[in-house]
Amino acid sequence: MDIKEARMRLEKLKKEIGFHRHQYHVFDRETISPAALDSLKNELFKLENEFPELITADSPTQRIGGEALAKFKKAPHAHPMISLYDAFSEDDMREWEKRNLNYLSGFPAGYNPGYYCELKLDGLAGSLVYESGQLVRGVTRGDGRVGEDITLNLRTIESIPLSLRRPEKEELKSIGIVGQDVNAFYRLLDDGLIEVRGESIMSKQVFAELNRKYEKEGRQLLANTRNGAAGSLRQLDPKIAAERKLDFYAYDLILGDYERGEIVHSREAADKLVEFLGFRRVKDNRRAASLKEVFAFQKKWEGKKGTLPFFIDGVVVKYNDMRMWPLLGIVGKAPRYMMAYKFSAEQATTKLLEVIWQVGRTGALTPAAILEPVKVGGVTVGRSTLHNLDEIRRLGLMLSDTIIIERAGDVIPKVISVLSNLRTGEEQPIVVPKHCPRCGGDVRREGDDVILRCTNKNCYAVALRRLIHFASRGAADIEGLGERIVEQLVTENLMEDAGDIFGLRKEDLLGLERFAEKKAEKLVEAIAAKKVMPLSRFIYALGISHIGEESANTVAEEISRRLSSKEILPLELYRKAASLGIEDWASLGDVGPVVAESLHTFWNDEDTETLMSKFERHGVILTAVQAASGHLEGKSFVLTGSLSGLTRGEAKDKIKARGGKTKESVSRTLDYLVVGEEPGSKLEEAKKFGVKVIDEQEFIKLLEGK
Numbered sequence: 079m080d081i082k083e084a085r086m087r088l089e090k091l092k093k094e095i096g097f098h099r100h101q102y103h104v105f106d107r108e109t110i111s112p113a114a115l116d117s118l119k120n121e122l123f124k125l126e127n128e129f130p131e132l133i134t135a136d137s138p139t140q141r142i143g144g145e146a147l148a149k150f151k152k153a154p155h156a157h158p159m160i161s162l163y164d165a166f167s168e169d170d171m172r173e174w175e176k177r178n179l180n181y182l183s184g185f186p187a188g189y190n191p192g193y194y195c196e197l198k199l200d201g202l203a204g205s206l207v208y209e210s211g212q213l214v215r216g217v218t219r220g221d222g223r224v225g226e227d228i229t230l231n232l233r234t235i236e237s238i239p240l241s242l243r244r245p246e247k248e249e250l251k252s253i254g255i256v257g258q259d260v261n262a263f264y265r266l267l268d269d270g271l272i273e274v275r276g277e278s279i280m281s282k283q284v285f286a287e288l289n290r291k292y293e294k295e296g297r298q299l300l301a302n303t304r305n306g307a308a309g310s311l312r313q314l315d316p317k318i319a320a321e322r323k324l325d326f327y328a329y330d331l332i333l334g335d336y337e338r339g340e341i342v343h344s345r346e347a348a349d350k351l352v353e354f355l356g357f358r359r360v361k362d363n364r365r366a367a368s369l370k371e372v373f374a375f376q377k378k379w380e381g382k383k384g385t386l387p388f389f390i391d392g393v394v395v396k397y398n399d400m401r402m403w404p405l406l407g408i409v410g411k412a413p414r415y416m417m418a419y420k421f422s423a424e425q426a427t428t429k430l431l432e433v434i435w436q437v438g439r440t441g442a443l444t445p446a447a448i449l450e451p452v453k454v455g456g457v458t459v460g461r462s463t464l465h466n467l468d469e470i471r472r473l474g475l476m477l478s479d480t481i482i483i484e485r486a487g488d489v490i491p492k493v494i495s496v497l498s499n500l501r502t503g504e505e506q507p508i509v510v511p512k513h514c515p516r517c518g519g520d521v522r523r524e525g526d527d528v529i530l531r532c533t534n535k536n537c538y539a540v541a542l543r544r545l546i547h548f549a550s551r552g553a554a555d556i557e558g559l560g561e562r563i564v565e566q567l568v569t570e571n572l573m574e575d576a577g578d579i580f581g582l583r584k585e586d587l588l589g590l591e592r593f594a595e596k597k598a599e600k601l602v603e604a605i606a607a608k609k610v611m612p613l614s615r616f617i618y619a620l621g622i623s624h625i626g627e628e629s630a631n632t633v634a635e636e637i638s639r640r641l642s643s644k645e646i647l648p649l650e651l652y653r654k655a656a657s658l659g660i661e662d663w664a665s666l667g668d669v670g671p672v673v674a675e676s677l678h679t680f681w682n683d684e685d686t687e688t689l690m691s692k693f694e695r696h697g698v699i700l701t702a703v704q705a706a707s708g709h710l711e712g713k714s715f716v717l718t719g720s721l722s723g724l725t726r727g728e729a730k731d732k733i734k735a736r737g738g739k740t741k742e743s744v745s746r747t748l749d750y751l752v753v754g755e756e757p758g759s760k761l762e763e764a765k766k767f768g769v770k771v772i773d774e775q776e777f778i779k780l781l782e783g784k
């Protein structure tokens with residue numbers, strides 16, 4: 079990227095970040111996930127590092143979020159309430175440690191100060207000022223220098239002491255405050271200023287309770303616990319704030335005009351001291367001797383965060399020896415002596431580089447996004463699914479767009495949205511292929527379907543996918559015939575279609591790479607074991623478009639019923655299936671018009687006959703579906719209108735349980751049309767075809783066998 083491009087990108091990033099921050103900090107409105115916003119800020123930060131001459135005072139990296147709301151009185155902070163730098167990886171943390179060594183020359187070489195790790199609560203930061211031990215003021219962070227005076231609201235939080243507790247001398251001694259420091263501390267408590275900073279939060283439980291209540295009352299629901307806390311404290315009516323039952327956890331202590339590290343030397347001691355003063359603190363905070371221990375702490379809580387009563391989004395790592403803090407000082411908007419080490423975010427922003435089209439087993443072309451590699455959900459991702467054409471249109475996606483992607487748990491990463499404000503005008507539309515990327519064959523768009531399909535039946539990719547599907551676990555389940563082997567056998571011209579599988583001989587395999595005698599023998603045996611196969615599995619394994627396991631089952635039941643023999647030869651199956659019309663397929667339960675057409679096309683294809691004769695020649699035998707037994711065996715039903723005594727689903731189950739079948743549409747071969755209240759056009763059709771029409775009472779009698 080040259081400086082001109084960098085400048086343009088910087089300007090757009092600043093504007094975009096500025097917009098979302100304003101919405102969030104001023105209106106408590108979340109227009110983008112914090113993780114995606116972090117990702118944008120991180121890009122900005124890196125660009126500014128690369129081109130420092132482009133850093134401006136108004137850059138979001140140079141200031142702390144939030145402006146004081148006009149409705150509250152503005153209150154300046156005696157000590158700036160600074161923000162934190164974020165680290166997203168162990169490398170970021172190591173760099174941080176290395177950089178800091180330059181500033182610690184006052185300490186002997188090799189001195190290891192250790193760290194103090196604190197859970198990073200997700201709420202609203204605030205400062206509480208105690209004068210002579212009495213709470214006099216509570217202020218939000220605001221822009222770091224000036225915040226909003228929300229004393230009245232903060233006073234409603236039960237875990238904030240209105241006057242400080244007086245710690246015992248023994249307690250002070252236990253955290254290393256001895257000698258003159260003890261007197262200095264008591265003087266501040268009796269006649270000075272003590273400031274305690276911390277996070278106001280809403281617990282997960284209170285959040286759930288309030289939203290249940292609000293839902294009942296028809297009020298607007300809280301978006302999340304952080305907004306719950308921030309929104310409550312920025313209410314002008316303290317009664318509303320009180321109703322929200324917030325908690326306050328202290329994380330910082332400022333003793334009058336003393337520097338950090340004076341009187342209280344370590345962060346660990348300061349954390350205990352706030353408890354002695356009457357505050358709540360996070361008891362899971364821990365000292366860490368090295369970065370290695372810091373990483374372990376962070377990992378542990380990333381895994382366990384769900385068990386906490388409140389939300390956390392990372393760990394704040396501070397130098398435990400606070401005497402180092404003044405030496406390290408502040409740079410830009412945040413101190414050097416602490417770092418927010420974030421949990422791996424489930425969202426990130428990146429660039430769409432390319433869209434590729436993968437050819438699936440049914441010949442369908444599926445788009446996938448090739449991305450600028452980005453870390454999300456703890457792993458680096460360079461590709462994500464786009465599902466289909468509709469998804470691309472819904473997102474309004476263009477090549478070179480900046481996008482938000484999400485990877486939650488082990489789910490395949492997906493594109494969430496496009497940040498269209500960041501476009502430069504150079505973006506290109508995504509071209510829908512007219513030709514198959516594998517074989518160059520024509521690509522067909524199916525109906526108003528958004529599916530693209532390669533029309534070349536001999537397309538290598540199609541054949542390969544079909545074969546892999548045929549042999550896979552859910553289908554024919556042939557042990558040892560996995561993707562790699564299928565690909566090898568196709569490449570060696572040993573297989574063209576699934577029929578060839580059953581003609582494989584041991585001697586064909588011997589001599590191939592990776593095939594020793596034993597392995598060849600095992601594969602041939604595994605294939606032979608599947609020569610007798612359930613019809614439903616076989617039909618599913620054929621990979622007919624739109625035919626999943628359930629519809630394969632429906633088809634198998636129908637063919638079994640029509641052939642009424644226990645074993646079916648592939649050509650028998652072919653002849654029976656080819657004799658059925660689209661309406662016959664469409665009249666089967668759960669078979670829609672698209673599936674019916676697909677079945678009809680498949681069974682009326684000459685290639686299908688060739689394939690079936692190949693199966694037959696190689697001795698494949700299909701076992702029929704055992705007909706369900708019951709007094710409605712062989713009878714078919716269509717339901718129309720609503721029944722008073724039972725739901726449609728219950729009615730269908732009762733029919734099936736007695737050996738009957740249900741269908742979706744009326745045809746000549748239908749046995750019964752069951753008519754409820756307000757029947758539709760099916761009644762007319764049934765009359766036209768001369769189908770027997772029965773009402774609910776007659777239907778119940780029929781079910782009971784009367």
Ligand SMILES: [Zn+2]
Pocket residue numbers: 437514515516517518519532533534537538539540
């Ligand atoms: Zn193709």
